[in-house]
Amino acid sequence: MKSRTIKVDYLARVEGEGALYVKIKDNTVVDIKFKIFEPPRFFEAFLRGRNYTEAPDITARICGICPIAYQMSSVHAMEDAFGVKIDGQLRALRRLIYCGEWIESHVLHVYMLHAPDFLGYPDAIQMAKDHPDIVQRGLQLKKAGNDLVALLGGREIHPINVRVGGFYKVPTRQELASMSEKLKWARDAALETVRWTATLHFPDFEQDYEFVALRHPEEYPFNEGRLVSNKGLDISVHDYDNHFIEEHVQHSNALHSVHKGRGSYFVGPLARYNLNFDKLSPLAQETARSVGLSHVCRNPFQSIIIRSVEVLYACDEALRIIEQYEKPDKPALEIQPRVSTGYGCTEAPRGILYHRYRIDDEGVILDAKIVPPTSQNQKTIENDLWQFIPQHIKLPNDQLTLQCEQAIRNYDPCISCATHFLKLKIERE
Amino acid sequence: MEKNSPQSHQGHKEIPKHEIQNEYPILIVGIGNTYRSDDAVGLCVAQHLKRQTFDCVNVIEESGDGAALMDSWKDSDAIILMDAVHSGAQPGTIHRFDVHTQTIPTKFFHYSTHAFGVAEAIELARALKQLPQNLIVYGIEGKSFEAGIGLSLEVEKAVEEVMMRVKQDILNCSPRKYTEYH
Secondary structure, three states: OOOEEEEEOOOOOOEEOOEEEEEEEOOEEEEEEEEOOOOOHHHHHHHOOOEHHHHHHHHOOOOOOOHHHHHHHHHHHHHHHHOOOOOHHHHHHHHHHHHHHHHHHHHHHHHHHHHHHHHOOOOHHHHHHHOHHHHHHHHHHHHHHHHHHHHHHOOOOOOOOEEOOEEOOOOOHHHHHOOHHHHHHHHHHHHHHHHHHOOOOOOOOOOOOOEEEEEOOOOOOOOOOEEEEOOOOEEOHHHHHHHEEEEEEOOOOEEEEEEOOOEOOEOOHHHHHHHHHHHOOHHHHHHHHHOOOOOOOOOHHHHHHHHHHHHHHHHHHHHHHHHOOOOOOOOEOOOOOOOEEEEEEEEEOOEEEEEEEEEOOOOEEEEEEEEOHHHHHHHHHHHHHHHHHHHOOOOOHHHHHHHHHHHHHOOOOEEOOOOOOOEEEEEEO | OEEOEOOEOOOOOOOOHHHOOOOOOEEEEEEOOOOEHHHHHHHHHHHHHHOEEEOOEEEEEEOOOHHHHHHHOOOOOEEEEEEEEOOOOOOOOEEEEEOOOOOOOHHHHOOOOOOOOHHHHHHHHHHOOOOOOEEEEEEEEOOOOOOEOOOOHHHHHHHHHHHHHHHHHHHHHOOOOEEEOO
16 A cells, blocks of 8 residues: 655744644545644743733733733733723723734734735745735735834833733823824725735635634624624633633644533634624625625635734724724723632634633732633634545645645634644655 | 854955945844743843944844834844744854845744744845845754743853854944943
8 A cells, every 4th residue: 555745844824833644544534633732831830929910911922923912811801800890991992902913913814824825825925026016015004003002012022011900101192193094094905905805716615613702792802792602602701611621632632622512613703703793893894795795704714804804893993992082091090909810801813812810819820821712723623624635635745735734724823822833744545 | 154153253244334324224133032942042132232332223122023024124224133043953053144145044933933934024025125235134043942931051152152243243334333331
């Protein structure tokens, strides 16, 4: 019997590293082991014994792409522990900084990482040679997000202006207004991005997923809401641990997050969109419909369009917040630590990011738990591959490898906070 | 690519003085993640250099977001980047690239937390004809990139050598003296 092995040392254009092993026997997939993610155990241990005030800045270092998400989940968990509710303009500023992060993270993935797959380029560099204007638009659009995060979060290597209770410093109305023109351009560019991504060719691929996202009665979710799914889940963030667990997968030495009694679930832009379409701005809804999307999208390859719709929404929402902004009297509320456990779950660009902290009476962290979105999508990605690979099994290994990479990239897996290299191995017997 | 030879700086290409125009024409960028062991080495060199004031130099730290990098070097005549790399060489080895004469091997820099990182930013800028006039990249070979704080001994030893070589680059491209504060 003939056997063939191909190794790819690095899965290009996925943040960080991980591993995929596929075994094919007589044109049938007999084994898939997918391990792209390890939980941030180092950071959980590192947080123990630290003061609650340090959590936003320490956890921001877990991910180079979504530091705001980590800051937001940590401050909301701490405020939950201490019985503090942030409202008004401080709350709006938190949505605004999150808009910036969604824009920069989504645009990076849409233009630099995912689009080359659809257009047949090995990377954005080759794509730029044929489509310089498109890549330039992506870079400029991403910069609008970076600038928004820098304006609110500070221009240091990581955002440093976010604190439990609010911010260290809040911008003046004039400072925020300086972003308006740039964001109006960005909104137009985002609209073009939706139209452009909708013209790409999408494989016909849908599964019966359980989508899980936050849902808020009045707005598209960033920081607050209940955890809901298309299969009946509707719980407070406080109940997360009662419904979701991390299972050790023996064959691959990986941890898979599962919905107890149900199995894999799907978090991220597609889940948010499917569960909150009615909360998108009129412009975002109208644009989605104009390119042929309905209020539900189950094809993960089309997540590139949904990300673009979310960029459009983020620009729109940022402009709304800036328009209505009045500088708050104080940059932060007073915080009084107490013995408690706090829960926070916010919508990182890649999906729900859960934090839980146990705190003592002096505000010292006794215990921390962090579950990033990629950890939660890992089992769903593996399930997709079980369905996807048989449909393309006759392709030569190099082409099959590329197809697998594209299928994995549908989830924009962020593993920078986790393992190193993704080694991709397809073995045929 | 030049690898370090401990006693000499042979092969350094001087940054041409006549191309220097701005008040702070030289930008030094340290790149890395403090919590990824040797990945922090670029930041470490930058932090040391920040303690020394050069009258024509701006020193910044970046996480390695390629698009932000491309933006950061727009207003400078000469850029010097420092980042950890993993190429299979001995830990602590210093690789030096003059970007105008060499292509950056992308796999070198893939230990960064960004898939669109240093090498991609440089090669994309090249494709878009947006490379700065002068761009030097120092890649310091890391040993461990596991979650954790602190450099391994071999990499720690390379920090001073990189600093010396960067300072030499600064002197080569600036007629002005720099002042050190300790």
